[in-house]
Amino acid sequence: MDAITLQILNGLDKGSAYALIALGLTLIFGTLGVVNFAHGALFMIGAFCAVTLNRLLTLSHQVVDETRTDFLGNPLKVDVPYMHDLFGEVTGAAIIDWSVPLAILFSIPVMIAVGVIMERGLIKHFYRRPHADQILVTFGLAIVLQEIIKQIFGANPIPTPAPDAFTGSFDFGVLLGFDPNAIIYPYWRLVYFAFAALIIGGVFAFLQFTTFGMVVRAGMADRETVGLLGINIDRRFTIMFGLAAAVAGLAGVMYAPINSPNYHMGMDFLVLSFVVVVVGGMGSLPGAVAAGFLLGILESFASMNEIKQILPGIDQIIIYLVAIIILLTRPRGLMGRKGVMED
Amino acid sequence: MSKTTLTRRGVLRTGAVAGAGVALPTIFTASSARAFTNAPTGGSVTLGFNVPQTGPYADEGADELRAYELAVEHLNGGGDGGMLNTFSSKALDGTGIMGKKVEYVTGDTQTKSDAARASAKSMIEKDGAIMITGGSSSGVAIAVQGLCQEAGVIFMAGLTHSNDTTGKDKKANGFRHFFNAYMSGAALAPVLAKMYGDDRKAYHLTADYTWGWTQEESIKAATEALGWETVNAVKTPLAQTDFSSYIAPVLNSGADVLVLNHYGGNMVNSLTNAVQFGLREKQVNGKNFEIVVPLYSRLMARGAGENVKGIFGSTNWHWSLQDAGSKAFVQSFGTKYGFPPSQAAHTCYVQTLLYADAVQRAGSFDPCAVGEALAGFEFDGLGNGPTLYRAEDHQCFKDVLVVKGKENPTSEFDLLEVVEVTPRAQVEYAPDHPMFAGGSLGACNPGA
Numbered sequence: 001m002d003a004i005t006l007q008i009l010n011g012l013d014k015g016s017a018y019a020l021i022a023l024g025l026t027l028i029f030g031t032l033g034v035v036n037f038a039h040g041a042l043f044m045i046g047a048f049c050a051v052t053l054n055r056l057l058t059l060s061h062q063v064v065d066e067t068r069t070d071f072l073g074n075p076l077k078v079d080v081p082y083m084h085d086l087f088g089e090v091t092g093a094a095i096i097d098w099s100v101p102l103a104i105l106f107s108i109p110v111m112i113a114v115g116v117i118m119e120r121g122l123i124k125h126f127y128r129r130p131h132a133d134q135i136l137v138t139f140g141l142a143i144v145l146q147e148i149i150k151q152i153f154g155a156n157p158i159p160t161p162a163p164d165a166f167t168g169s170f171d172f173g174v175l176l177g178f179d180p181n182a183i184i185y186p187y188w189r190l191v192y193f194a195f196a197a198l199i200i201g202g203v204f205a206f207l208q209f210t211t212f213g214m215v216v217r218a219g220m221a222d223r224e225t226v227g228l229l230g231i232n233i234d235r236r237f238t239i240m241f242g243l244a245a246a247v248a249g250l251a252g253v254m255y256a257p258i259n260s261p262n263y264h265m266g267m268d269f270l271v272l273s274f275v276v277v278v279v280g281g282m283g284s285l286p287g288a289v290a291a292g293f294l295l296g297i298l299e300s301f302a303s304m305n306e307i308k309q310i311l312p313g314i315d316q317i318i319i320y321l322v323a324i325i326i327l328l329t330r331p332r333g334l335m336g337r338k339g340v341m342e343d
Numbered sequence: 344m345s346k347t348t349l350t351r352r353g354v355l356r357t358g359a360v361a362g363a364g365v366a367l368p369t370i371f372t373a374s375s376a377r378a379f380t381n382a383p384t385g386g387s388v389t390l391g392f393n394v395p396q397t398g399p400y401a402d403e404g405a406d407e408l409r410a411y412e413l414a415v416e417h418l419n420g421g422g423d424g425g426m427l428n429t430f431s432s433k434a435l436d437g438t439g440i441m442g443k444k445v446e447y448v449t450g451d452t453q454t455k456s457d458a459a460r461a462s463a464k465s466m467i468e469k470d471g472a473i474m475i476t477g478g479s480s481s482g483v484a485i486a487v488q489g490l491c492q493e494a495g496v497i498f499m500a501g502l503t504h505s506n507d508t509t510g511k512d513k514k515a516n517g518f519r520h521f522f523n524a525y526m527s528g529a530a531l532a533p534v535l536a537k538m539y540g541d542d543r544k545a546y547h548l549t550a551d552y553t554w555g556w557t558q559e560e561s562i563k564a565a566t567e568a569l570g571w572e573t574v575n576a577v578k579t580p581l582a583q584t585d586f587s588s589y590i591a592p593v594l595n596s597g598a599d600v601l602v603l604n605h606y607g608g609n610m611v612n613s614l615t616n617a618v619q620f621g622l623r624e625k626q627v628n629g630k631n632f633e634i635v636v637p638l639y640s641r642l643m644a645r646g647a648g649e650n651v652k653g654i655f656g657s658t659n660w661h662w663s664l665q666d667a668g669s670k671a672f673v674q675s676f677g678t679k680y681g682f683p684p685s686q687a688a689h690t691c692y693v694q695t696l697l698y699a700d701a702v703q704r705a706g707s708f709d710p711c712a713v714g715e716a717l718a719g720f721e722f723d724g725l726g727n728g729p730t731l732y733r734a735e736d737h738q739c740f741k742d743v744l745v746v747k748g749k750e751n752p753t754s755e756f757d758l759l760e761v762v763e764v765t766p767r768a769q770v771e772y773a774p775d776h777p778m779f780a781g782g783s784l785g786a787c788n789p790g791a
Contacts, residue, residue: 006591014585068753071662072677076753155401157611159648169621181626184594186619189587258619259584259612260646264399268584303588305575305596315588316580 002173002182007300009172013189015296016196020251021269022276022288023203024244030220030283031240034123035131037138040270041145042245045114046252047261048149049107050160054099057083098163100257107249115245119238142266150263157260162188166257188257195254199247200289207285216240220283275323281336291334295319379709380495380790381471388443388708390415390695391472393463393487394501396451399608400479403642403687407477407501408449409680410688414695417675418445425675426696429668429724434703435696441703452478456486463487467494473708474499476694479687481505481554488517495790497710499694502687504606504638506557509738510779515787516710518717518737520697521690522770524558525778527637527657528565530743530765535655539600539633541570546598548589548613550605551578558604560778562637574598579609586613590620599627602635610636611646618650639746642685644758651748651758658744660689660726661761669726683756693725697732711787728767735774737784743770 021043028036060079068076083092095102122141126134161167166187173183207213219226219233226233252261259265276295280287301307303315314321326334383389392411395404417425420437427435439445448470450462459478466472475491476499478484484503491498492514500508500519504527509519535543545566549555555578563573574596579589590613593601601622605613617623617634625632639656662673662683672692676684684692701716702708718734727741745763752758772779 003592003595006594007588010587010591013587070754071673071683071756150397150401155397155399156642157608157646159611159615159646159650161648167619168624169619182595184621184625186621188619258616260615260648262399262608265584268582300588300591305577305592308577 002178006183007304008297009185011297011300012293013193014299015293016193017251017255018273018276018296019289019292020196020199021248021273022292023200023285024248025273025277026283026285026288027240027244031216031237035134037135038142039248040266041142042248043252043269044266046107046111046249047256047265049110049249050100050103050253050256051158051261053103053106054160057096057099100160100162103253104250107253108246111246111249112242115242116238119241146263146266157262159260160256162257166191192254199250203247272319275319279323279326279333281333283337284335287333287335298322377709377789378791381473383443383473383708386443387446388440389470389472390445390447391450391466391475392447392477393450393452393459393475394477395454395479398453400454403479406685406688407691410684410692411695413676413679414692415445415447418699423675426668426672426725429671430696431723432700434700440699448472452483454480454483456482459483459487460490463490467496474698477501477691478503481508482552484508485512488514492516492788495710495788497713499698501691505554506778507553509736511781513736513782513784515714515784520694520739522659522743524561525772526743526770528561529770530745531637531657532565532569534745534763536569543571543600544574544598545571545600545602546574546593546596547576547602547604549576549578550609551580555604558637562602584612586616590616599630600633600635606638607643610643614647614650639759640686641758652750654748656746658686658746660686661744661746661759663761664726666726668724672726689726709789711789714787740767740771742767
């Protein structure tokens with residue numbers, strides 16, 4: 001039982017990353033009708049926002065320590081971060097320690113800018129082109145972005161730890177009435193799940209309860225009529241693209257402490273997120289979120305040893321298997337609407 | 344319409360005559376000096392450095408390339424000479440190889456077997472490379488080694504740790520200086536038993552390809568021989584990034600040691616995940632839970648950050664070694680590039696020197712003559728103590744380092760500390776050891 005609970009937690013955690021990326025993909029597809037293969041790259045750029053802020057905060061100058069020597073036997077040059085000079089050693093260290101949460105604030109404007117530039121600079125020229133063209137150009141863009149990141153940050157993963165207060169793990173089992181030590185779960189993964197729930201809730205609330213959201217929803221349902229009513233739907237959709245980029249970016253920032261960011265992390269998530277969108281139903285936001293969590297949990301269960309003993313390799317194909325079954329029985333996906341991608 | 348009469352005998356006869364005619368010139372020349380692939384004719388000789396310049400091991404490839412450039416500089420008489428000054432063989436004198444200036448071309452393996460073969464092939468056929476060296480993966484090393492055997496050039500393997508490289512996939516034209524998974528097991532297991540006791544229950548997570556399999560087999564055999572029990576061994580896909588669903592079952596498996604047969608990004612992520620799940624603070628069977636990373640790399644330890652502290656593993660070489668060879672190498676590498684070399688850089692530098700020295704001693708670039716000079720060669724002064732290039736399988740035998748993630752690093756390079764230098768005798772094995780059985784060197788191929 002505790003093993004199952006642990007895998008449910010794992011699934012929710014994985015699912016929250018899938019759901020956040022799929023949410024952004026669906027927003028872009030639903031509003032702009034563009035299949036954006038560069039969305040994984042936005043997730044990756046988000047994670048590198050955390051790396052960048054960490055680098056900025058740890059910018060240092062060197063002080064020669066005569067008492068120690070470096071590997072060549074010369075006096076050791078010790079790096080002293082400017083933060084320590086500016087705020088004193090204790091506060092400076094604390095600011096550096098909290099670089100990932102601070103990166104949330106840093107990443108929002110950066111990601112919105114990246115999204116808007118992407119949409120205005122490239123993607124808007126492909127609105128009227130076939131989906132195949134959109135896929136090619138956005139996929140190409142994803143490769144370009146990932147190579148730029150590799151050029152700047154190198155090919156190896158870069159450790160970006162969570163604040164000390166959130167490292168380590170906590171005994172989740174005791175809360176649920178299990179024996180102590182039965183279900184240990186990392187703090188930061190719980191934070192990630194809570195954060196994802198907050199963002200997803202925020203996006204839904206924004207679309208549901210604001211006028212802006214109402215217009216966007218109307219545009220998703222019938223773009224032409226909204227245009228005929230004299231509403232500049234294009235500008236709003238550009239903003240939605242920026243918003244979707246910010247959602248993917250935030251998912252990336254918070255993911256950085258879970259797995260050290262590297263340049264191809266976006267690609268790792270991209271294909272899975274597309275399956276999530278298709279399973280959830282193209283253009284359906286609740287579908288994307290539900291499918292994200294569903295597939296995350298299924299994937300976690302499939303990687304349990306007990307299940308792999310019966311069906312070896314099932315963990316690698318479970319998501320695609322489920323996708324096939326769902327699409328055979330419900331061709332529009334779990335919550336797909338009639339008419340989307342069918343004309 | 345004319346009718347041609349083709350008979351079997353006629354075709355055979357014509358073929359035999361034509362064949363003899365074509366072969367005639369080589370039959371005569373072979374008596375004086377045998378022809379071989381890319382025999383250098385001018386005043387220079389070209390070496391082919393095949394390293395990952397893109398892809399997941401690009402940083403390691405970059406360090407290999409730095410080492411190769413340094414080796415070429417030293418061979419041509421530039422710089423401070425590095426390990427040429429400490430090398431026990433004095434055949435090389437800084438005037439290139441057999442008086443020919445050393446030049447090089449580079450290829451990008453991308454850590455993909457087909458790309459690595461293509462770049463090696465191009466360097467051999469287009470650039471006239473006489474020797475291919477480099478790489479940071481056993482899959483690539485085995486693929487390129489096979490290609491060099493077919494093409495008739497020497498392959499001096501870079502970083503490759505799978506038993507198969509000098510086991511079932513060994514080739515007469517291929518040579519490995521780097522240690523292997525068996526040696527890691529033989530060196531590491533006694534230290535682990537000493538530190539953690541001999542009644543441990545181990546759980547393996549293993550990268551699902553040639554290197555992972557042979558390392559798992561080696562560590563299992565070595566630890567079980569000392570009394571450990573293997574609770575489970577789970578293969579993980581090479582492309583896996585989040586290991587949480589593989590780590591979670593470890594918690595309730597009854598295991599008290601987790602062995603991560605992972606390298607590169609896999610190692611960074613699985614170790615980070617394991618630490619996040621609190622494995623290191625856990626108590627199982629009344630003992631502290633421990634994590635082991637049998638093959639360590641400093642470049643990768645950097646990616647795992649704080650998480651490597653106190654974790655045991657093994658390595659081929661480390662820059663903090665205090666023998667004359669290591670010090671000379673660290674001095675010239677550090678002066679040129681500003682940071683200490685990695686073990687990948689070390690093995691690549693040494694392989695280049697060993698190749699050049701073998702040519703010099705053989706008095707010929709002929710791969711078969713070079714191979715003969717390398718096989719059974721005993722040397723010292725290259726950072727690993729007295730070393731033997733065993734003739735039976737072209738594997739180097741030398742001391743192995745057991746290392747531990749350093750608790751208080753003084754710099755970003757100072758991540759590992761050497762716990763024990765395991766003597767060569769302890770990591771030696773018979774050429775027909777079951778873990779290495781199944782292949783044969785075959786005959787050397789000079790090509791051409």
